[in-house]
Amino acid sequence: MNEKFAIALQVNGDSRDVLVTARETLLTTLRERLRLTGAKRGCNQGVCGACSVLVNGEVIRSCLTLSVTQTENEIVTIEGLADDGRLSPVQQAFVDHGAVQCGFCMPGMIIAAKALLDANPRPTVDEIRHGLGGNLCRCSGYVKVIDAIRSLAEKVLA
């Protein structure tokens, strides 16, 4: 049960060698082995979305994903969004619209927002609300998060 496997994970463009147990979640591997603590453990049950990362561009729950199954995939975490210190457009929009309060849900929320906009660059408010439906926030009431994403949709239009 505690036997460790040496695997390589593609994380944020780098190949990272880690020793993991078979039952180890990607969330644990990211946070504890790779010290990428941006993804958070809010419920460890797949409900809150704070653990969300991108795997091949899709949002997944790292708390419900086994690391040993991810060796063929490209994993992007919140730490991988900023390009050489420059915030990505989604991150910048969250700053500009004051969408961030305690911030604990925000890495997951931003990952979900990015995936939403990558798939649908001009979402309606309703599509945005649906796109965020898997990310719980207790502080913001979602209003400014929606504002931030709308502003990016409008930028595409403009």
Add this chain to the structure above:
Amino acid sequence: MTLPRHAPVGNAVGASLPRIETRDKITGRADYTDDLTRPGMLHGALLGSPYAHARILSYDVSQALALPGVKAVITSADLPDIRFGLLVSDQPALARGKVRYVGEPVAAVAAVDRGTARRALQLVQIEYEELPAVLDPQAATASDAPILHEGFESYRMQFANPGGRNVTSTATLAQGDIEAGFAQAEVIVEGEYETPAQQHMYLEPCAAVAEFDGTGKVTVWASVQSVFRSQALLAEALALPMSKVRVIAPMIGGGFGGKGEQTVEIIAAALARASGRPVKIALSRDEDMIMMRSRHKCRIRMRTGARKDGTIVAREGEILLDGGAYAEESPLVMAFAVLMMNGPYRIAHAKYAGRVAYTNRLRAGAFRGFGNPQAHFASECQIDELAEKLGMDPIELRLKNAISEGDRWIGGHRVDSCSLRECLEKVRDASDWTRRRKQMPSAGGKRRGIGISAVTHVCGLLGAAAMVRLNEDGTVSLNTGAVDIGQGSDTVLAQICAGVLGVPVESVSSGIPDTEYSPYNLATGASRVTYIVGHAVAQAAERVREQIFVHAGEMLECAPDDLELRPGGRVGIKGVPQKEMPFVAVSGRALYAKGGAIMGTHSWKFDGDMFDPKRAAFSGFNLEDVGIHCFGAQCVEVEVDEETGKVEVLGVWSAHDVGRALNPGAVNGQVHGGVVQGLGYALVEELVWDEGRLANPSMMDYKIPGSLDVPYEIHPIILENPEPTGPFGARGVGEMSLIGVAPAVANAIANAVDVRIRNIPATAEKVLRGLIARGTR
């Protein structure tokens, strides 16, 4: 206590700046407690009681200790025999002698990893003798109910007024002659209202890292709302002097009141002491929900009488709160609810009584609103019920009876500033009340309605201090003990400091809350940080301003009174633009020529009105001068599906008089968040027990609102009638936006479908039952 009336210098005050730590939060760089690691760190896990009420007969930890990787196993046998608690000292760190709720921490293990620690918990053997449990506060007060705290009479009590079996505290408040009052009433409404145990559900579960150094001093990093309360609790529970306890708040992922008293920091420290290594405890979500705390569940009976013209002449009521197994803030929550039951109305004859009882359930403690959401639910629903019986518009009834500036709250506290009327009118206009009130047509099978509530709260509580230092280069260092739990206090306090001194906000560095270096602050809570800590910050910055003027006066050869601060950290002679100098010149002189380092400090405690025995009869209010009254109004439009009872919220208008919006964006964010948390309280959230055991301790089974559950159309309306004792006129807003939501929702449902919900959450099932009982209209 009134603050100097200088206008702010520069653009800091009133700027809708994002949180100053936003970038770290959105790049994953910010360290929350579970992101921290210390060399040699062990992981701790807690064992919870399987029984709601039982005597602990024996412990056998030998098997657990023998598991490879386990470095320490502790029970209360390994801790000083001390009970602690802010108001009633009734809590041990680990259950001692008895367990009083399912999930109460009984033992703890520190091991090389979380998995080993959890496995070791299974090996801890505890012998219990199960006792009959009491699971209802009314039943708890019966003469033959099992007693939870046998030693209650011997407990140290700071703010409690006990009365009766298992009753932690009582309070009464009365003015006028209640019999005479109701004799004058031509219309009377009476009802019983029930509100649930709401769970804080901060996204970041409770966590702490503790480490002892070679001198026997412990440093604790913890997700807490007060480093000073945490320090005091640790010192007391571990029998250490406070000089040997240091508490640091890393980034905090929300609190809402649930992280104000002990979480896991005492146990983490005890494990660190026992194992000789740093220990981290990070609760899982279900552990957090089972072990920590909730809002007080309550029942309120209330009766209001009015004359036919709508003048309210009498109101009386009783509230019974379920305090759970340990007191925590229960006496104050209950007393505050009693104080607020009157509502912001002129009622000549009033009589209220409150009790909070122990039960063998999860302890109840502080949660945004602190007894006031419960009181408002009853009060503001009943006002609407009265309006209906009188045939009056609910806003008109409120306006007719609303208190005004210069009136006194029941008990005698002066209400120096009261914009309640203005808030009600603004919300009425913004929501297009009259049109929406006519039960707007909607898609087949659905009906719309709109409801309102007046909102009153008190913001303040005890004291805080601040220190402002001028750096050598003219930038500024700000230290307070304020913990930013996500509400934005670091940012706003920096804005206040920047606004006094005229420096850019980026030039103000904010120290992290650390009992080693930070001046005292009670806690984050009671909507008090902007108001109480901000006041201290403004005063401390004023002291720096004064010293700058002394130096600059000598350097520019003029009187200090001739000087002014200019944006960008400069000081110059009024009316003489070319005569000025940057702060760096002033601090250089102070450090190297004359006077010494420039720094300012200020410490204060809120001193307000006490209860006036000539105006009211009262008991059980051991903390009388809490803070300043704050007013608002909230309006909710709903659409009710008459087939299913499901309530959808279409829009919310939420007006709050914040005195001065130091950061309007942050105010709006607080309103959005409080409204949504209030919608959860009103419609879907409640902890459910199955006998003594929580039935829904997970995010799967206890729903908080998601983006699809709440409207995008949440409209904060900011009013600014300055508070003379607040920094630049500001008062607090943190709790206000939650407090009036539930009654506004219930009132809207009543408007839409003539179903009066008196028991929240107003789930579809409850509304449907109401629709069935109502029959066809």
